[in-house]
Amino acid sequence: MPTADPTPRLQLSNISKRYPGCLANDAIDLTIAPGEIHALLGENGAGKSTLMKIIYGVVHADAGEIFWHGQPVNLRNPAQARELGIGMVFQHFSLFETLSVAQNIALAMGAAAGSPSQLERKIDDVSQRYGMSLEPQRLVHSLSIGERQRVEIIRCLMQDIRLLILDEPTSVLTPQEAEDLFVTLRRLAAEGCSILFISHKLAEVRALCHSATVLRGGRVAGHCVPADYSDRQLACLMVGEAAELIDDYTKVAGSDxxxxxxxxxxxxxxxxxxxxxxxxxxxxxxxxxxxxxxxxxxxxxxxxxxxxxxxxxxxxxxxxxxxxxxxxxxxxxxxxxxxxxxxxxxxxxxxxxxxxxxxxxxxxxxxxxxxxxxxxxxxxxxxxxxxxxxxxxxxxxxxxxxxxxxxxxxxxxxxxxxxxxxxxxxxxxxxxxxxxxxxxxxxxxxxxxxxxxxxxxxxxxxxxxxxxxxxxxxxxxxxxxxxxxxxxxxxxxxxxxxxxxxxxxxxxxxxxxxxxx
Known part of the structure; x- marks a missing residue:
């Protein structure tokens, strides 16, 4: 559960962002406490990705304020966000395919990576600890999608982060791998790390997250405690009507x-x-x-x-x-x-x-x-x-x-x-x-x-x-x-x-x- 510290780790106030022909974020308020696992829900195009990129310094808001530990900040770029202790795993990977796993992680860690041999030992230790095995010397282009996802997650876990943003982190994991990841995330939260969790797997959200903010059409449609809602109720909050979203299809035998x-x-x-x-x-x-x-x-x-x-x-x-x-x-x-x-x-x-x-x-x-x-x-x-x-x-x-x-x-x-x-x-x-x-x-x-x-x-x-x-x-x-x-x-x-x-x-x-x- 979130810690007793009354000062929010992250607070967004009246954040807005417009693109040509599209108001991606419209006066969004969001608060995340230390140690809180907070879900950001919404259908595709609801504004989730834009909001995450604003928090990570990739995109600049047109209006509104961002507060980090109660102090206003102007996040100019991802490097500054990482210096504050914000890490992010994107849905579309940001890896150099011709470099090895260790080299990609070294680029993110800078001097903290140490020597190549030290870094490889760290990667082995962290990946084994979190149940996501990786071979540090493998070139990224030779990895499957699931393995590339592991590189992104491990790269963040090896940094000193206080807010971890995860965009669909389990989309290419098996149920057991996802559960292992949840054990890790709960451990991080217990240690005081805040987590912003974006997923369309509503059962995961209900099992993992302490609270949720729902976006619809670029605006905040509501807040809830996911554990108090069914999958269908959460889907209804996201898209307005969930009566026909989950169908049972007749099984058939086929022909030739x-x-x-x-x-x-x-x-x-x-x-x-x-x-x-x-x-x-x-x-x-x-x-x-x-x-x-x-x-x-x-x-x-x-x-x-x-x-x-x-x-x-x-x-x-x-x-x-x-x-x-x-x-x-x-x-x-x-x-x-x-x-x-x-x-x-x-x-x-x-x-x-x-x-x-x-x-x-x-x-x-x-x-x-x-x-x-x-x-x-x-x-x-x-x-x-x-x-x-x-x-x-x-x-x-x-x-x-x-x-x-x-x-x-x-x-x-x-x-x-x-x-x-x-x-x-x-x-x-x-x-x-x-x-x-x-x-x-x-x-x-x-x-x-x-x-x-x-x-x-x-x-x-x-x-x-x-x-x-x-x-x-x-x-x-x-x-x-x-x-x-x-x-x-x-x-x-x-x-x-x-x-x-x-x-x-x-x-x-x-x-x-x-x-x-």
Whole structure:
């Protein structure tokens, strides 16, 4: 619980920030006490990210005051915020990919890092203490999303912080990893550290946070004690109406196999990567297959081989087939021509080019669908597609000309998923489809996936959100150390089953792919 010190650690008074065409923060008041774990809730686009960046000195408020331990401060930049004792873990990582884990942490710590050998020992000690193992010498580009998240968290925990800001810190953690993190956060709070916790996983907020401030449309919509509310009540505070946000979807069996993987083994040349071992997997038209797993157990490698970013030789082409046609040797564009659509794990830089407009980002993967004629881009059709994605999927943006980087994470995710779904694919491969999005956006995405399934598409979802997988998947499995567990009907699968598979405890031999009809 918060300490008895009556002076707030952080106090925001009447904070406002305007961007062209958008009032992101409108006269916001927020108070955090020493030792308090305070949740900041709100749907995507509610103003949470802007407010956090103001606290961390990345963005300057147009109006209002910030008080630190009762004294007014003008946070000019993140370096000054860190000097005060404010640390932040961003939802989109701020790491140098060509540097090692230790080098990235050294950049943040400065002289306090000590010698390279001392720093590596510190990283080992802190990561082991908090249950988030890291190899200090690994290059960041070789890390999975979950492992990069660990670097961000450890980097903050190694600094002398008094306020820790966490933006969706558990979005790529397993339930056990999240619980381990909560043990750490409770320990930090007991030691007097304040924590500002942003998450769309409402059960986590209720279990962890002492209090919460809810934003809606850039304004404070209310304050509450999360433990006193249900998930549905919290969702209602966030978006105004939660009656249809949490659906139970009928489970189906699907029809003919479309995606068929047989005996897929692949040696990863990266010494820190994960190799795949004898994977058999079939996804039928008209079903959703969900694959769980702790980050770094082969998800990225499987996605790369399915999307065409990594290819096999012609002799191995039959290892992966679409509708009976071997494709493992084909490039990504050739696979798209055969009915595949792909939602990658990383939104910015992989799913969308940050500086390009939404219209141009729509063109990047949908150009084969009548958007180019005789080598000329049909601009009116591109604009119409982007506008249709925005309308159909409720993307909050100023319009098709807005750059991708201007969207909140959840709205960009809705746009990317909408871009792929509107191509009416025969196969959709989606990685972490609702990572870091609010309950309203997650509901929109889930309904779109179910509608695509019911229209006859084969869908493969790779996610670390077990609640999501149980909700939308018709069959479930898990990856561990590059091996795939048996696949079972979701209705016959328990959470403990999936947890065991994620730890490599397969209770049955690897099941073969379905025989195609």
């Amino acid at each position: 196999v479309f995606l068929n993987i047989q005996g897929l083994s692949w040696h990863n040349p990266d010494p820190f990567g994960c190799s795949l071992k004898a994977i058999d997997l079939a996804v039928r038209s008209g079903e959703i297959v969900g694959i769980a797993g702790v980050a770094g157990n082969g998800q990225d490698e499987l996605l790369a081989l399915l999307s065409g970013e990594e290819r096999l030789s012609r002799n191995e082409a039959a290892t992966i087939s679409f509708g009976g046609e071997p494709v493992a040797h084909l490039r990504a564009d050739a696979r798209r021509q055969r009915g595949m659509a792909f939602v990658p794990a990383e939104r910015l830089g992989h799913g969308a080019v940050p500086d390009l407009s939404l219209a141009d980002n729509a063109l990047l993967s949908a150009f084969q669908h009548g958007l180019v004629s005789k080598g000329l881009i049909q601009r009116s059709k591109v604009q119409a597609l982007a506008q249709e994605i925005i309308r159909r999927f409720g993307v909050k943006t100023s319009g098709p000309h807005a750059p991708a980087r201007s969207l909140s994470g959840g709205n960009l995710q809705k746009f990317i998923l909408g871009r792929e779904i509107l191509q009416q694919p025969k196969l959709l491969v989606a990685a972490h489809p609702t990572w870091g999005v609010d309950v309203g956006a997650a509901a929109t995405i889930h309904r779109a996936l179910i509608a695509l399934r019911d229209a006859g598409a084969a869908i493969l979802v790779i996610s670390e959100d077990l609640e999501e997988l149980f909700q939308i998947s018709d069959r479930l499995g898990a990856l561990c150390s590059g091996q795939l567990s048996p696949l079972k009907a979701t209705v016959d699968t328990r959470l403990t089953d999936v947890g065991g598979w994620m730890a490599g405890q397969f209770d049955a031999p690897q099941l073969p792919a379905y025989a195609t009809r």
